[in-house]
Amino acid sequence: MAERPLSPHLSVYRMHRYTLLTSMLNRITGLALAAGLILLVYWLMAAAAGPGAYAQAESVLALWIFKAVFLVLLAVFSYHLCAGVRHLVWDTGRGLERAQSRVSAYVVLGASAVLFVGLACWWLVSRVLA
């Protein structure tokens, strides 16, 4: 007899379900934030290395490509923060009923969108337009 096959999983499960969608987004945004740390470390190291290095880092980070990256990271940060708060509430044993977690999924998506727009406006006004 042939060895038993493994039944399909990722290819058949409904991945856009609110449960999986919010969970995967949380993982992806977490990874993106970790990658974004490289930029922060670069900036801090330049600041520690002296005025010349810092001025150079400032001019590198002012490139439009890094501004675009920063905008994406703002969105990523907004989602990861809101999803993290949802997990904190869950860890207290609250909000775990099916209907509650469905509502909180949409609350997290909405709140992170609002937070992102707010942060992006603040950033545009304070850095780009200044």
Next chain:
Amino acid sequence: MAEFRLPANSRIRTGVTHKAPQGAREVRTVRIYRFDPDSGENPRVDTFELDAAECGQMVLDVLIRIKASRDASLTFRRSCREGICGSCAMNINGINRLACITSLHDLEREIHIYPLPHMPVVKDLVPDLTTFYAQYASVKPWLVTQTPAPPDGERLQSKAEQEKIDRPAACILCACCSTACPSYWWNSERYLGPAALLAAYRWIIDSRDEATGERLDALEDPFKLYRCHTIMNCTDVCPKDLNPAKAIAEIKKMLVQRQS
């Protein structure tokens, strides 16, 4: 570890199409995962065009109809046909549910039926649940006591104490929750999964049980319990409206609280 791709022997081929009968009034297309262990071939997905007017309104009725009139080799588990035995759990249109209480009216026109995800397949829609049952047994799903039982009757509970275990004790072990959990997919040998943990919780909070400490000790493990990342698929799919995610969260809380 997470293995996203199916192994070579599990990749799905295109199967046969069984056309709708002459004069069918309400044609529904049903695509069903098939695996024949005797053929030595990979699994395939067969297409059945069915006259829905000829069969009952549940997915299980469709399967029984196909087995009776189209392909007698179609294999699936079923028993009670009313959502209390848990035999006919399968993945229907992307979500784990019981075929017997899933109405055709609640599904898209085209119906896709697969066995419970990420499980070894015995035949067609029948998964091998050996590991799942072993995990259930590992949480000692029975009353553990040291004190002698009252000589004149049972160990009694108050109504409030009974209500605590009322919902968790209603689990029918259909495996919809555990096989909907990505953490269980990637770590099914080491993570106990929502169904076994719900059972563990049911005995931990039982007022008559005297092994609460030992039960919590057994779960304090990076894999058995803490692979739960609160994805919530378990609670989302439970056909009995139980809440494994909440049970797991409560166990995690108890483990933290007993340290202080």
